[in-house]
Amino acid sequence: MPDTEMTSVDETDEAILVQREDSGAGGGERQIHIHPLVIVNITDHRTRQKCNSQLSQTEAQQVIGALFGIQKGLDVAVYDSFEMKYDVVSGEMQIDKEFLTSRIQQFGAQALPSDLAVHRVVMEFNESPLFMILDPESKGPSTKKKLPISLFESELHMLNGVPKMIFVKAPFKIETSETEGIAIDHISKITPIGDASKSSLHPYLGNVRDAVKMLDRQIDVLLCFLQAIKSGEAPMDHNLLRHISSICNQLPAMQSEHFDAAFTLEFNDALLVSYLATLTKGTTNVNTVVDRFAATQERHHHQRGTLL
Known part of the structure; x- marks a missing residue:
């Protein structure tokens, strides 16, 4: 079962990743599906590690964890993750194999990848583990379109005659499944205990604000692209222009x-319905008062006749 890990890589490994990515060799056979709980666990682990380092005024340590899921043929589904214990000895990471073994016994034969050094150790538990990188500090332009995570497979190649x-x-x-989406949405909206100053409307408005800001940035990108085409700095792409035109046609002509x-007519119709509902409610209230008054007067006359 494939398993992965979240870590940073050193300059040599990073160069290999970039070189292999640019060359486009290998990979692409397995269909890998990552569930959102994995990303939530990794970012939460990273945030806790960073906060602890700030409180203790020490350098934040590298966070390492393992993913576990199910593999059926070439289809891999990564459902969850857990943190891994390790010690740094002479600049090298030493994984706590006993802890790892106990977790594997709990979750089954899962894959546990890491960087190249740790990756070889993990291969003792799985012959084809995966390697996952999440960069929480990524601020590149690509993060506007996709999540800052990458997934890699390990391959053995001959480089300069050396494997x-x-x-x-x-x-x-x-x-994500429907139930998983509901759970993740609930977790993301949990507020601190005892914080009664913020209503439930506050996170909703925050999400709306962030969505509007993102929309504004994307519109700026489209505007810069159109200006570049108009000035001749970018080549004419009729397919993209048709897509932009369809997006603009979806916006209301204010x-x-x-x-x-049409808006005034709809607004007046809505006001008319509201006024009619108010008049109906007022008429009902008046009718109730008249009925009660009549009942009171009838009882009063009846009592007077009895006394006479």
Whole structure:
């Protein structure tokens, strides 16, 4: 069962990753699906490690963990992850194999990847583990379109006549079920205990604000692209222009006379319905008062007749 790990890589490994990615060799056979709980666990682990280092005023340590999931043929589904214990000895990471073995016994035969040094240790538990990198500090332009995570498979290649293990980028998809999506959405909206100053509307408005900001940035990208085409700095791409035109056509024509007339008519209809509902409610209240008054007067006359 494939298993992976979240770590940073040194300059040599990173160069190998970039070289292999640019060359486009290898990988691409297995269909890998990563569930959102994995990403939530990794980012939570990283955040806790960073906060602890700030409180203790020490350098944040590298966070390492393992993914576990199910493999059926070439289809791999990564459902969850857990943290791994390790010690740094002479600059090298030593994984706590007893802890790892106990977790494997709990979850089954899962794959546990890491960087090249740790990756070889993990191969004692799985012959074809995966290597996953999540960069929480990534601020590149690509992060606007996709998550800052990468997944790699290990392959043995002959480099200068010497067999060497390298990482080859593997495609993957983020996949979630309906129940899992509800759980993740609930977890992401949990507020600190005792924080009564913020209402439930506050996170909703924050999400709306972030969505509007992202929309504004994407519109700026489209605007810069159109200006570059107009000035001749970018080549004409009719396919992209058709897509941009279809996006613009989805927006309401706010300054159109037809739109103003239709909006005013709809607004007046809504007001009329509201006024009619108010009049109906008022009439009902008046009718109730009249009925009660009539009943009171009838009882009063009946009591007067009895006394006489």
